[in-house]
Amino acid sequence: MTLTKNTFIGEYFYSLDAKGRINIPAKFRQALSKDNKNTFVLTRGMDSCIWIYPLKQWKEIESNLRKLSSLSNLHRTFVRNTARYATPSTYDKQGRISLPPSLIEYAKLNKDVQIIGMINKMEVWNPKQLIITDNEAINIDTSAYDDLAEKITL
Amino acid sequence: MTLTKNTFIGEYFYSLDAKGRINIPAKFRQALSKDNKNTFVLTRGMDSCIWIYPLKQWKEIESNLRKLSSLSNLHRTFVRNTARYATPSTYDKQGRISLPPSLIEYAKLNKDVQIIGMINKMEVWNPKQLIITDNEAINIDTSAYDDLAEKITL
């Protein structure tokens, strides 16, 4: 059963093969709308993980970047750092995408990988790195949650 | 897989050969629409790098420059410095363009070069220079950077 189109939830455990490929959860593939053309855009996440956007979602980011002028040092730096690490990748007949070596290194991936649905994108983690990040999250200022509570109705 | 036409993302490492040629990433070549006629316009970037525009994109810049009044000293200088160093270059059967010696010197290029997709153009860097520029970017006002990131919705 697929929920909303282009929306990803849940966590999955797969293995990275010798050719640097990982499986995309079948449920995520089913959730993709046709106009994504079986293609994702991979890039560095803000934590030690890889972010995977459906093509359509990435195009929105692109069109925002396109508006920024290269005359501004700030804009130039932002476009460079955002565009630089992004790579498109289409999944094969078996539902796998191949990860570029630079991203495998960035996310410190070994054989075991964990994929997490993040609503509008997915994250690929080394399970061990995720545990570390989880532990660090304990130190988050919980009072900041109250600010968030005003924006989001749980 | 090609994303949007005339849109460039990702970073690539190539070498500048003895004849002053560099490879254009295959993905970038595929992204070019036919009306670019395999031609780029190269010019000085605002950092220590070379900017490479698809012909079509450059023509847009030209028409924008045309609108600037020569009565303004600022405008005159800006138009002059933008137009001055621009050179067209068509890529060969193997997908390479040759860089004029003046631009090679300007960007301080040696054998190793790095190409970065900047959405509407690409940048050619000496990897070492890019690291220096990256480090300087630390001085950027981080709150302004965060504001920008919030608008783009990554």
Add this chain to the structure above:
DNA sequence: TAAGCTTGTGGGTAGTTGTGGGTAAAAACC
């Protein structure tokens, strides 16, 4: 319970990609 489909993983192969270098036409120089 058996048959059939789906899912995750391994691996072979043909085509693509990046790089070096040769040759002839064109341009620049004296």
Add this chain to the structure above:
DNA sequence: GGTTTTTACCCACAACTACCCACAAGCTTA
């Protein structure tokens, strides 16, 4: 005008990637 230098176009090849087939394990359905 003839010689040298530069540029444009071509071929060659190693490394890599995209695409395909295969199969085992799990789930579904009859």
